[in-house]
Amino acid sequence: YVAISAKNCIPVGENLPMESAAAFVVNPFTSYALIEKAHKKRARAIIQTAGASQVGKGVISLARAAKIETISIVRRNEQVKVLQELGAKHILVRSDHAFHEKLKALCDSLKPSIFFDAVGGPITAEIMELMPHNSDAIVFGYLEENTAHPHGGHFPTQSVIYKNQTVSAFWLAPYPPPR
Numbered sequence: 001y002v003a004i005s006a007k008n009c010i011p012v013g014e015n016l017p018m019e020s021a022a023a024f025v026v027n028p029f030t031s032y033a034l035i036e037k038a039h040k041k042r043a044r045a046i047i048q049t050a051g052a053s054q055v056g057k058g059v060i061s062l063a064r065a066a067k068i069e070t071i072s073i074v075r076r077n078e079q080v081k082v083l084q085e086l087g088a089k090h091i092l093v094r095s096d097h098a099f100h101e102k103l104k105a106l107c108d109s110l111k112p113s114i115f116f117d118a119v120g121g122p123i124t125a126e127i128m129e130l131m132p133h134n135s136d137a138i139v140f141g142y143l144e145e146n147t148a149h150p151h152g153g154h155f156p157t158q159s160v161i162y163k164n165q166t167v168s169a170f171w172l173a174p175y176p177p178p179r
Contacts, residue, residue: 031058045069045110050118052079125156140170
């Protein structure tokens with residue numbers, strides 16, 4: 001327990017589990033901030049890892065309302081149905097033997113200009129290499145299962161240079177950035 005000022009509280013109903021209430025501020029506002037970044041870039045399509053996470057689900061809902069196509073990457077087959085029920089059309093399972101080919105086809109047809117990466121690691125580079133010129137990767141988490149590498153994330157240097165791609169970080173605590 002902790003005592004805080006009432007102005008820093010968000011009232012929630014008794015039917016909301018404490019675990020959900022605890023994540024109420026971070027996850028929805030992260031989804032909102034990421035979609036705001038997509039709006040600023042005038043993105044027509046985005047890619048996201050951890051598509052079945054709370055942030056990922058929020059991104060799907062907000063993007064759908066904004067008429068932005070989403071390509072959501074998940075780890076398990078059972079997560080596909082959950083996202084389809086939210087209205088997601090393009091869902092790829094990372095372990096699918098044709099993952100790379102399916103993602104390449106979607107990148108070629110939808111031309112996603114922004115990538116929200118909650119996973120980090122080698123998948124960051126793999127996705128960026130398939131994305132079009134002038135696209136951006138925004139890394140906001142590090143869920144990579146193989147954490148043995150001391151430097152964490154990876155990005156394709158050649159894509160950043162020759163395709164004019166950017167890699168940036170996002171953390172909700174200082175958002176919005178000072179003007």
